[in-house]
Amino acid sequence: MLGPVETRSVSPVFVGRAEELGTLHDALARAREGEPQALLIGGEAGVGKTRLVEEFAAAARRRGAVVALGGCVEIGADGLPFAPFSTALRALRRELPGELTAAAAGQEEELARLLPELGESRAGRHDEDGMARLFELTARLLERVAAEHTVVLALEDLHWADASTRHLLSYLFRTLRTGRLVVLATYRSDDIHRRHPLRPLLAELDRLRTIRRLELARFSRDEVGRQVAGILAQEPEPDRVDAIFERSDGNAFFVEELAVAAHGGCRTGLTDSLRDLLLVRVEGLPEAAQQVARIVAEGGSTVEYRLLSAVARLAEDDLIEALRSAVNASILAPAPGGDGYRFRHSLVREAVSDDLLPGERSRLNRRYAEALETDPALVPADQRATRLASYWYHAHDAAKALPAVLEASVEARRRHAYSEQLRLLERAMELWDAAPDAVRRTLRPVDHAEVYPPCGCDPASTPLRYLDLLAEAAVAGRLCGERERALKITKRALRLLDDEDDPLRTAWFWIQRSRLVQRLARGDGWKEIATAQDLVRGLPPSEVHAEVLATAAHWSMLREPGPEALTAAERAVEYARMVGADEIESNARLTLGGLMVEAGQIEAGLAHMYDVRDQVVAQGLAVVVGRSHVNLPSTLEGIGRSEESVEILREGLRLTSRMGLTESEGWAWGNLAESLISLGRWDEAAEAAVSAQRQGHTAAPYGAGANSLAFLALARGQVPEAARHLAEARASYGPHDPMPQHDLPISCLTVAVAAAEGRLTDARAELARALEAGFPLGTQRYAWPLLLQAATAEADARALPAARDGREQVLDGIFGTVKRLTTHAPVWFAHEQWVRAELHRAEGRSTPDTWSEVVAAFESLARPYDLARVRYRLAESLLTRGGEDERERATELLRLSHTVARHLGARPLAEAATVLGRRARLPLTPPAEPRPGPADPAEALGLTSRERDVLRLVAAGHTNRRIAQELFISPKTASVHVSNILGKLGVSGRGEAAAVAHRLGLFPAEMLMPGPAG
Template structure:
């Protein structure tokens, strides 16, 4: 209605920005090839971001793209959760109703948290992964929607974005992998100060190669001249160009304002102040128009016409005339849907709002609040509560603001906008003391919180307390990923409770929350907090809090100190949860109980219990509990040597939890799958499962386990540098405050293997002694047997090194003593015990063919190809050393070499090749084909070493320094150093210790193995 009366202050000619527009248009082409595009457009206020975006959208529409724009809403300190996404998706729903409905099919209730038009928002579930699930569903919906058409999604004014919007945008930028989608976000660069919440996001996105960032500079003088020519429809005077350029400093919006101010008669008295420049055209409007502009400035980024009419209190004709004047002066614009008005530029709105008197601002906001309260249809339903909260807050009315803010926090929670919920709850706590007593007394926990009072009171009748808000805020902070903030809130709550000293149940709840947070943040193991909670609930009547404390205590014991005492604690937790009818809590306790049963040796009963929980949780739709059951069942199956079953169940678990976007649970299941795939010799799949764990894991522990799995693979393949890097990463993830045996023991095992590979036998012994000193708790034999075996193998490989011979007897005794404490409940650990016994004998040069035959027979049925290949290597070595059956030895070597080749284990492959070479046995059919005798090849020469390098390597293997080598061989120390460097390069090792270890492991200087007789010898075999 008013669109044709505005003063022309915008150039019809698009000035500059050719390169930037070309980059945006290029993104359209790339998107058409199913390559999603992500772009950020930044620049100071008024520099031309909106105009560039409009030109791009015009071109996108011309090319047939579907275009949707959403703007971040500056409405209070918190913003409106997901506002730009809701607006843009609403446009897509209007343009592509059938297609969007199909893309959202099956997940409408979850996606309604962002787009309410899709249906009713469910009340739950809520957990730390709720937001991630919502983000994943949104990404998949957009990918499906853009599968057959180019979709351009523009989010404007990112500097005003709420936390949830920023997190969702970052998620989309990182994860969108397919579809013809172009995602563009604009932000005001000059507003992003050092502490602005957008700054970390921009830094994160800068590291993504998939995100293209465009920074818009100011216009130069020539571009300002072209802009003026477009506005004036004639060539401007050069003096005028100079004046405008100097005053605007090349800012496109300021150029427009200077021209418009001059044309509206404000030729004199114009100061250099930006505020005055922005207000000067408002001040020449008629009084009614100025009044309307000031009221619009306080209504938010956009104000609906019906709401404005209710607040302004003018006759409709008078209101329309005032709007006509404001639109005609190019200060206000009608929205694209014709339903409301907004400022043409946010800078003008900010200047007008700042110019209001404090009492005037409060009065205007009160009018807005009263209007929305009287007639909720004046604004969108999903915006009503948050706008009421902000209007009443700005109106300085705590009596009205407190319940409004609390109601808005409930809406934020239901949308999984936990960061906004937390901000609103903190605002409610600020308002708490200033609100009248009668208002606070009328509030009920059931209306405003979902973390119902842990004091055992009826939430429907008990008055809301400030501690209830602290409890709700603690959970909101944890769900929103703000664990540091959650920890501070628990500290504040516990300080308050210490002062009162009259609410032990509520204190126990906060101590239990604190235990979880301390462990997640790596600040400790959480036991002090659990123990405190246990003391607080002693002697109290049955309650949910008491059950939660018992379950958490039993779970802590399972992970940190499994034993009979914790088995009894888990059983008590099950009984207690069952007694109060808390089935979800009971199921969690039964998982702990089942694991402890299995650890104690009753694997059949323990696994049956875990499977029963999994089935019941799935039946009840408790995906979090079902996911935890999958994590623990797969772990226990692997501990029992049933790796193939573990992989099959893990695949089912991944499908279940990934569908619900339980990211940490998915990470744990994938990590367990990686462990079982490693055992089965499916190493490439194991590496991919571990890398998936690193991609999806949100917490430190599953990521640490994934790095450990990658370190195991690298170590087995002989990639020592990679193994060291992954071991360091695992240590960094796990930290030093929560040393769970299931994390600690594998890291010891890796450190031992790495030290062995680098020839550091002293470090092998130190790591072993430290691991044994910390002990092997119940159920940890699954980690202890490989650790002891690795240490024994290192001792055997180092036999003959002078530095290793001293102290060997003591080191072997440590291993034998530790092994006597370990259980062998299933064949896989019986085989490890047999293997360890043989390695200890090999370390003393007392091993026999019979010893290694027993090992190979024990390992053969286990479906562990790497372990079997190593056992066959040792059996073949024993046969050859004793002059035994060479044909059997050759078969063993060929089988082991083929397995090492399939696995990609360079280290084992080289060991086997050198053993075969020393024994003059063929490893492949091609090697066996020639009828002529195998040439008498020296294994040292096969490594490419000269005779002098042979002498040097012998001395290096004996532990000699360069000076000692020089003295022995009558050469200079410098020459000795050169020889050592050449040897390291030829052997492909990193240092002298590793070279010495390789020489001893391959017996390069040992007596030759029994060779094949020559064809002419009596009784010989060809």
């Protein structure tokens, strides 16, 4: 509105900072090569951080980069949630509208929490993953936009940043891996006192090698001379430079102020207080301009023109004239990229604000609040609620402030700004008693709370209670990571509820405590869940009742699966369905399905889980989408259906990545590693395990990845490496909350590593601990490998004299456990056969018949490493018998076992097969001239006619679906046939099977020509 205004206090010459500017240009060059850059620029107030950023931004634009600037907004000492990111993304959208729209495609509802212009954000239940999901989607958005354009994202005044902004910036600095992107942030180092909230973030970022820190020093005397010369447009007198340098101590902003003051003949520039100098310059303005400056100082770091006009209550011509005076005096400046004004330097604003009288400050805040209430369009929509709440709060009007603060807390929650929501709710608690009863009675949970324990009443007609604020605050604290504060809030709520007959609300708070106790590693949370169950027992169905049951069932599924857990899950599904709690029902059905599978109701349980998966994907229910694509494939892997598991996990990784479900993505990688190990795709499994460790932001996915890496290292003969990964896994899970799915694999690996290192006593001790703890129903998938490892260790050590003592007791313990474990799934039955065979070997009564049954059990499973191991044992047993027919069969078995072991890199097994072959004088490679075989080589491989047809199509490169179409069978049946073929050929994949078929000439070339498309 004012047009360009000369700011003569700013030097047109950029002085100094050559080294810092060079670092920034180097970062830009690296970013242009596709290597994201992160920088922090610190320095005291007035040292020149903003000028450095401006110079760099101008240079970056000249080099073709897109620059998006955003600043932290301070309003009455309150920070606006995500303000710098919202501003920067808005600028990015103006510069690259098509690219940003394309990058946000499919996730507009989530990203609208940062950039409302993208659409309406989705309402619904909030969870621990909500903020992480938003952060991940923001990182992906920036990476996609920066894939083709060099982007500089500059965030200023981080010392004013709200907690959510700090968390998002930390996330970006830690996770950005691709894109032509420079992210830099500035902060005042002199403001970062010992308890400043930015201090922990700076300490955390200091540990990241990918971040460069620049600390701007004050100017030297020569640099001050050049700065003054630029301001005055002439060479200054040396004594004047000396005086200015002495008083400013090299602070660039104070150099400007002193130079202008001295040039204007103002000797106050040499007074004892530089702050007085700033105020003297303001006091030199006309009265109307001084009034406007005071109004702007209390309105926040930037004030929109229309809002300023409403608060100033001046005629428009008088307002413009006052603004022109303040801008010409370099007190105010037009806000970049908007129709508003700010102080040219925050030090001046702070000096003017500090000079306001207490009554004057509250009066100005009231006028801001009244203007904003009259016309909400005066400020951007995403700032409206927070600013109104701040203005009314600082106006000291509890009647107006309480509803405004509550409304702002709902807005913060909608944006996943849980830290700001918690702060606002604590402010509402502070205002609660001061607000009149008449005001409190008008507040409704449905308007001012998104989390309120349903208590059988209509929230639209029930007044908001103080306990509702505590409920909101407890959840906000849990979601933002302030769990100690949240725990104290639940304690306060439960103490208040001691005097009330409100079992549902009380049970709800106990469930919150359970989650907090688990997250804080204070225990397993069962005592709190049991208390909640007692409170709701016998009450009519409600959402709280359903949630209590679902929580109890899920807890039991992970720690004590059995009939009681199954019953709780069934009731949770029933109650959730009755009260229309869709998300609780979906989660409870996933739990129920998993428990049913573990109890032997395999197909019925899987049907539940598949149905939930399809429903939540169609509904876009993000949290349950993640869990369904973790639990379902894990359950499939547990019953030996690894190929199905991999297929779902691949789709799950695509969905979790697209939806920003980082924790679920970490779990999916961990589960994928486990399934790929089963299928003999070990190199892929190792990559997946590393991805689980990198992607998972909690300990469990990291531990799962470490488990897989430990298994692979052990199977490949790298025992020290296996021990290292085992230690990582054990440390990840910790001792506070034992779960079979964590503890039993750890025990299995502990036994295996101890046996590999010759520490049989330690292996036996670990087994004894596991047997003493027991194997509840539903833990057989973890129990069978542990028992197998222990039995194998005893059998391998049979010839050692030192192993004889205690062996009988160990074997009896294993055998007694075997009799109690279920074998509903083929993979469990195969493991039972294997464990029994190893027990017989440990007792010295192993026979080929026993091992033949084990081999037959594994030949129908797609587990090539396991099949190679039992084939080796069968060959060993056949050679002990010593007949010619046995030698011939043992030769083929050893060859198959040796081939698979070499392919997988399983060095111990390959070496064992080689040694056994040498001892028995058996060739492990076929002779150059193969002996005449049957007319159809497929018969020698033991293939049925149907398997022969399937192998022909595999060799032609067809998928299971295409094979099913060609042979008029289901894809599932085709998958089973393929698994059987891989087992009989002793290969680990379809490509190897095709290679065997080609090498043996099973099919003429014309038989492999692709048929018509199905």
